[in-house]
Amino acid sequence: MATINDVCKLAGVSKATVSRVINRTGQVKESTRKVVFDAMEQLNFKPNSLAQALASNSSNSIGLIVSTFHGNYFGALLKQAAMLAEQAGKQLLVTDGHNDPLLEIEAVDSLVARRCDVIVLYSRHMSEQDFIALKQRISIPIVMINRQLQDKSCYAVCFDQLHATQLAVNQLLDMNHKQIACITSPLDSPTGLLRLQGYQDCIAQHHIPTNPALIAEGGNTIESGYQACQKILLTGAPFSALFACNDNMAIGAMKALTEAGLKIPDDISVISIDNEAASAFLTPPLSTVELPIEAITDSAIKTALALADGQKVQAGTKEFRGKLIVRDSTAYLRKK
Amino acid sequence: MATINDVCKLAGVSKATVSRVINRTGQVKESTRKVVFDAMEQLNFKPNSLAQALASNSSNSIGLIVSTFHGNYFGALLKQAAMLAEQAGKQLLVTDGHNDPLLEIEAVDSLVARRCDVIVLYSRHMSEQDFIALKQRISIPIVMINRQLQDKSCYAVCFDQLHATQLAVNQLLDMNHKQIACITSPLDSPTGLLRLQGYQDCIAQHHIPTNPALIAEGGNTIESGYQACQKILLTGAPFSALFACNDNMAIGAMKALTEAGLKIPDDISVISIDNEAASAFLTPPLSTVELPIEAITDSAIKTALALADGQKVQAGTKEFRGKLIVRDSTAYLRKK
DNA sequence: CTGAAAGCGCTTACAG
DNA sequence: CTGAAAGCGCTTACAG
Structure with a gap:
């Protein structure tokens, strides 16, 4: 060469x-x-861009760690991030965090070794404490996606999870449902906990007692939604509506409900969060909350770009809100 | 630092x-x-891995270009590739080719500038001629995914597209369907053309005349499948079965069929190719052909790893075959 | 077992 | 407008 x-x-x-x-x-x-x-x-x-980077002390690249490469959600995020990085003339170095805090730290270190100008980390599980420690240790600016951080000196963008959950659950409540089942996201993550909390808060505000039989933990996959729903059905506890913490689990749950001979939305209303591409094309089309994944990615990458450029950027967590999309999987509770 | x-x-x-x-x-x-x-x-x-790479004349990395970051298909590919690269202790540099031959070449050049040890290119559109020229120009070994290359000195892995198509269409024919509609993938790509050809071959082998009214071009998305199906329905041409060239388009088509008052599979059988995670959970579950995406990725990355290691590797194109999965969206044609 | 020195392929003051 | 020289942070024969 x-x-x-x-x-x-x-x-x-x-x-x-x-x-x-x-x-x-x-x-x-x-x-x-x-x-x-x-x-x-x-x-x-x-x-040779390696030599250029070494000599100029700038690799002209931004590192991005995603929780997993799997699924439409991260696909959309990657696509958007790649586009913005290219527009800015920066290389985007993407790494898989494998949905694990320890491996996420390894991923960050590998990006540090490659001397990225700035790092963007999408983390579901890393504790704020570990993040702060990480941030101190590396001498590269880092912006966090998907987490509300207490420490105001960090750069972070996230969704307002409670709000998104409220949009979904309140829609069911507004339709007069009282007995609302919930399939949660994994409860070892802040997002999973927040969504469960949002569900419980809404129920409590309407003076409805929570029924543990109506709550089952899922794993964010279609299959896990199917299983969680079967588990709830098996308890025999009555319910007229189901809130699944993401679309995939709702898809699995709808299958379980249908197999149990229940009609959606006549017997059971279903709502969730994500607005996956397939959701509008299910039978019936799924009511859900759309999260502004492009907007949050935009914000994170633009912050990163500014940081890489040495600009002063306002620290703190920026929060983005979802939008309710009502389709045919939800209906008013019929008087019996 | x-x-x-x-x-x-x-x-x-x-x-x-x-x-x-x-x-x-x-x-x-x-x-x-x-x-x-x-x-x-x-x-x-x-x-500093940049300095290490420069000094040792090996970046210890493998570059991967995908057609797009979007969708489950490339998500699965990326996940698998990332895993194998990590196991081998190599960095994986991933780049978006934006589904465009020119941008794919740019992507390759950016990987060349970063002095990857080897490059893996998933291309839907680049011509074989351009690929050969590219291969000559860069002095880094390159392996192609998704294309059957005539030139036997190239490294390539691909699916047997004709075989996959035959599995799907013959299933419909075996169920006595004669009037079979087809929603194609984009016809500016070899894959799209091969699948259409496979459909036409099967039909011809059964001495059924092709009916242009029953063929519509889609864009591989759910939405495009929906539209293409509506277009076919509008022609008024009768059909009892539909072959969609991928699952997404089948999902869109099923929606259009249902809206038109047709029952699946009672009135229309539907089959496609991909076996997306959601497909087993549709109503009815979708019959489809599963493509061994992990296996093909494995083969490509392992070839790349061996090449990076300076080993002699057998050149040529390795072909992988899909597997038919019959679910409830297909049924025997009822005598009328 | 350890160190001095050359070199990887560039960039960047500095001088002219 | 152009070049000589130092330097970026490492690795790798070579010598001892």
Whole structure:
């Protein structure tokens, strides 16, 4: 692979000059620019970005850690992030955090070793304490996605989980449902806990006692929603509506309900959170809460870009709100 | 950020020695190893992988270009690739090719600039000619996913598209369907063309004339499947079965059929290709062909790893076959 | 077992 | 407008 020295020889100029034409920096006479350019073409020369990064002390890249590569949710996030990074002329280095706080830290370290200009971390499980420690340890700015942080000196963006949950559950309550089942997200994560809490708060505000038989923990997958719903059905506890903490679990639950001979929404109303692409095309179409995944990604990446650029950025957590989308899986409770 | 020189000073040894303990290479007395190790700990030193790559002339990374970050399909591929790369102790550099041959070439060049040890390219649109030219131009080994290449000196893995299509369409034919509609993938890609051809071949083999009114081009999305199906319905041409070239389009089509008052599978059988996670949970569950996405990724990455390692690898295209999964969206044609 | 020195492929003051 | 030289943070023969 041709190096800058090969170009120098062929063009008969110094490395400094070649560097200037590569980077369009400083003054270069048009005629010598052309000579250098032709030499680069002829040798099929591509500057080694590792060497550039080392010499200029800037890798011109932003590191992104996602919880998992799986699913439409992170697909949308990655797509948006890649687009913004490209627009800004930055490399995007993407890493899989494997949904595990320890592996997330490893992922961050690998990004640190590659000297990213800034790191964006989407974490479901890392404790705030660990995050702060991490932030102190590395000397690269880091922005967190998906978490409401107490520490106001951190950069973070997240969804208003309680609000999203309220939108969903209140919709059921407004339709006169009293006996509302809930399939939760994994309860070892802050998001899972917040959504469960939101559900419980809404129920409590309407002076409805919580019924543990109507709550089952899921794993965010279709299959887990199916199983959790079967578990609730098995208790025999009556309910007229179901709130699933994400669309995938709602899809699984709808299957379990249908198999149990229940009609949606005639017998059971179903609502959830996410607005996956498939949700509008289910039978019946799923009522859900859309989360502004593009907007949150935008905010995180733009903050990161500004930080990488050395700009002063307002610290703290920015919160984004979801939007209720009512479709045909929810209906008013019929008087019996 | 601490450098190797800081560690040298603190530990009172030379760079060579520090390098040896970092890389566990050569002999180092246990006592000095410990001194160096402690110094690294104390300084929170992480070797700069850019400098390592430059000095050792190996970036220890494999570059991967996907057609798009969107969707479960590439999510599964990325997840698998990330796992294998990690196991092998390699960095995985992922880039978005934006489903466009020109941007794919740009993506490859950016990976070349980063001096990946090997590149894996998933391309839907790049012509074989362009690929060969690309391969010649860069001096890094490259393996192609998703394409059957004529040139036997290239490394490639792909699905047997004709076979997958036959599995689906023959299932319909075996169930006595004669009038079979088809929603194609985009016809500007080899995969789209192959699947259409497979459909046409099967029909022809059963001496059934092709009816252009029963064929509509889709865009691989749910929405496009919905629209394509409406278009077919509008022609008024009778059909008892529908083959959609992927699950997403089948989901959209099922919606359109249901809205038109048709029952699946009583009035219309539906089958497709992909076996998305949601497909088993639709009403009715979707018959489809599962493609071994993990296996193909495995093969591509392992080939890449061997190439990066300088091993001799058998060139040519490896082909993988899908598996028919019959569920309830298909039924025997009822005699009328 | 350890160190001095050259080198990886660039960038960037500094001088002219 | 251009070049010589130092330096980025490492690795790797080579010598001892």
